[in-house]
Amino acid sequence: MKLSQSFSGPFPFRIRVPSIWSIGALVIAAIVLLPIAAVVVLALNPTENIWGHLISTTLPRYMRNTVVLMLCVGLVAASIGTVAAWLVTRYRFPGVGWLQWALLLPLAIPAYVGAYALVDFLEYAGPVQTGLRTLFGWQSARDYWFPEIRSLGAAILVLSASLFPYVYILARAAFREQSGAGEEVARSLGAGAFERFWRVGLPMARPAIAAGTAIVMMETVNDFGTVDYFAVQTLTTGIFSVWLESNNAGGAAQLACVVLALVILLVTMEKVSRRKLRYFSMTTRQRRPEPTELHGGAKWIATLACLMPFLIGFVLPISVITSHAIGNFERWSDPMLLRALGNTLMVGGLASVITVAAGVFLVYGVRLSGRRMPRLLLPLTTIGYAAPGAVLAVGILIPLALLDNHLADSLEALTGQSMGLLLTGSSFAIVLAYCVRFFAIAQGAADGAMGRVTPSLAMAARSLGRTKGQVLGDVYYPLIRTTIGSALLLVFVDCVKELPATMLLRPFNFDTLATQVHDQASLENLGDASPGAVLIMLVGLCAVALLARANR
Helix, strand or coil, rough: CCCCCCCCCCCEEEEEECCHHHHHHHHHHHHHHHHHHHHHHHHCCCCCCHHHHHHCCCCCHHHHHHHHHHHHHHHHHHHHHHHHHHHHHHHCCCCCHHHHHHHHHHHHHHHHHHHHHHHHCCCCHHHHHHHHHHHCCCCCCHHHCCCCCCCCCHHHHHHHHHHHHHHHEEEEEEHHHHHHHHHHHHCCCCEEEEEEEHHHHHHHHHHHHHHHHHHHHHHHHHCCHHHHHHCCCCHHHHHHHCCCHCCCCHHHHHHHHHHHHHHHHHHHHHHHHHHHHCCCCCCCCCCCCCEEEECCHHHHHHHCCCHHHHHHHHHHHHHHHHHHHHHHHHHHHHHHHHHHHHHHHHHHHHHHHHHHHHHHHHHHHHHCCCCHHHHHHCCCCCCCHHHHHHHHHHHHHHHHHHHHHHHHHHHHHHHHCCCCCCCCCCHHHHHHHHHCCHHHHHHHHHHHHHHCCCHHHHHHHHHCCHHHHHHHHHHHHHHHHHHHHHHHHHHHHHHHHHHHHHHCCCCCCCCCHHHHCCCCCCCCHHHHHHHCCCHHHHHHHHHHHHHHHHHH
């Protein structure tokens, strides 16, 4: 807010007039934060208060399942990601060269797609049980015992296999950045391999592991497709049930507030743990630890430990889904699939462009303002990424429906014709939800990229008469466009995979690839769901390729 206007005469004074960049930045921040505020307001002022009924009936079950799922998935994903990261950075064993990149690939598979594949693989008519009956001569399910597939344990397995790369990426980076001197000292003092990991490597990587585990747990809370398919009742499925089946928006907002409180607790714990655990390098010339060659059975155990998560998280789902897609080749020309693909490209492309543009505008506006308030708002705008899609849907749809009805009545009064619902009757609400949900990706990318540009370049351009808009286009954009392009791709991929918000906000007869795959799979029609699932996985692979390139 640098612009000022001087008034001369009997009352000389200076008035600070906010620039369009500062005003725009504040407006964008308000739009991003508005759904969260709306959820809180709706929960505190429900039209029909069923909070007491929820506490005495379903809330304890929702809460118990959600907490158990979060803790178990967080623990399993943290263990897999940390151990795999330690092995690929500290040891040489068969396959380590390609496994260190293959362990990123499960990120391309949405958890709900992994759930469909696991059930198809292990169900009564699937290849595993069919093979067992053939091998042992069993005639029916009464002749043998097999674990329950659609259960909490299966949901934990699928979510862990899908989300552990979040921990793996951060832990691998932390282990690679550690100096080899500490481990050499520990080795000289007689510390064994496990002791060096437990007492030297792990404590220094703990902040990164905690951050990755927090992301895993937040994604677990956000999940709807997996827990719905496995019939596990969580807070997220409760929001769908209370809103869509009981038609109680206030009750859904109250459940959304419980979810939001859990997410805020997770974020706070992660921040506190990182603040208490700080490790500093005493030299600018660090030498990375030299990987140790494994021999005998140890090398094959290490290979198997890294191979199993890759097989369960990537090879199994992509093999099952691809086999169905090939076996139902005629479904690739299905008009419903093509329509869902077009809708996905439209809303995902539009949302990614708007989100990244808004992120760049916000970061640039905050940098120009130099004021404290915009800088305090900047980190708050990332809360949308932590908030589950179902929570954002509650905070967007209900206020937007009120505005839409008022707008429709006003237009009808002015024109004499009914224009229909322009906002909730179109894909506008979905695009807005995507923008709010994934704004943190665009904002973080823009902030990091602009922070690497020396301020003297912008000052020099301004001294030569360039406007603030020209400085952004002529100075900043050429230097940050690669990062901006990566942010566009990442936001687009997340939009394609997003299910809960799309399920709640889509207008009638509007499907994306994610909702079509979920609808077909829920009807046990995996053959019809497979082409859409393959397309989603292909889009996800693009993001993983970009991530692997950035982490070389």
